[in-house]
């Protein structure tokens with residue numbers, strides 16, 4: 095039987111599976127196959143984004159599994175995100191509708207502001223998503239994320255999305271949002287892995303009843319990314335003999351130990367894989383627990399180094415990574 099993933103209760107009373115499938119760079123046939131395999135293996139939470147240009151594939155896979163009778167729509171938690179070029183309130187509803195159309199679904203479980211920084215609107219096609227100046231810096235817009243948020247709240251009221259949240263927000267930005275919103279964000283999706291364990295941001299969010307979704311939970315081993323390359327990739331724990339040794343004790347791989355560590359931290363990891371063996375492994379982490387000693391070993395990898403530093407937008411007034419957390 096496929097492992098069952100526990101749910102967490104969100105601050106709006108809805109539930110969200112504690113682990114999901116990441117899909118960045120899983121496009122075309124690979125994307126469809128990965129999501130189908132994941133659903134077969136027990137995943138009930140899928141993370142995508144307009145920016146990934148694979149909502150269509152995610153939707154195809156989910157709808158196929160519904161048609162097969164394996165799941166019902168309400169059994170699966172679909173997360174997608176409004177991209178930086180669509181922050182103007184007049185673009186948010188259209189961006190959401192495009193995501194719904196791409197997915198072929200009539201509601202989104204969780205819709206996130208992908209980054210706090212708004213960029214210049216350049217169009218709706220894949221080529222329009224990264225407006226850059228001659229120096230390779232993103233061309234900004236001055237939209238305030240509080241205005242974007244109001245448009246997100248309207249989507250909840252219209253029933254197009256069940257929950258809303260943010261991604262890549264720091265604690266100051268969250269504080270400002272919490273002081274100016276009608277609907278609280280249910281999650282902040284940020285990078286969390288042993289190299290950047292985010293203990294302070296996790297504690298801050300816990301105090302405000304916001305769950306942390308952990309992106310790049312494995313530190314993107316061997317992944318070449320067209321946006322940030324491999325330059326930002328911090329040394330990860332996967333090859334470390336101590337982590338491999340901890341895994342042996344439980345009959346688990348180093349990857350499973352890393353993902354379990356993120357669960358112990360209280361986060362919701364969304365590892366990406368398109369390979370059946372890893373899709374299976376990455377969800378099979380709910381039958382063991384790390385000891386305090388083992389958690390200390392994992393804490394020892396924390397350097398604060400980011401896989402996704404996003405430096406080309408560092409001059410934006412809402413660039414999030416200049417604050418400590």
Ligand SMILES: NC(=O)C1=CN([C@@H]2O[C@H](COP(=O)(O)OP(=O)(O)OC[C@H]3O[C@@H](n4cnc5c(N)ncnc54)[C@H](OP(=O)(O)O)[C@@H]3O)[C@@H](O)[C@H]2O)C=CC1
Nearest residue numbers: 116117118309310311312313314317349365366367368372
């Ligand atoms: N909000 C945001 O700004 C961001 C959100 N995200 C989201 O988070 C998801 C996960 O993060 P991502 O950046 O993809 O990085 P991950 O840390 O999930 O790493 C993915 C890479 O690790 C490989 N891999 C998967 N499982 C294992 C394993 N058990 N052992 C060794 N290697 C493994 C995958 O290869 P293979 O497929 O060949 O198995 C892939 O190359 C994204 O896919 C996306 O959905 C990510 C970045 C930013």
Ligand SMILES: O=C1CO[C@H](CO)[C@@H](O)[C@@H]1O
Nearest residue numbers: 118143208319321322402
């Ligand atoms: O979600 C994401 C996936 O990774 C990309 C580049 O590394 C990011 O731009 C983006 O935020």
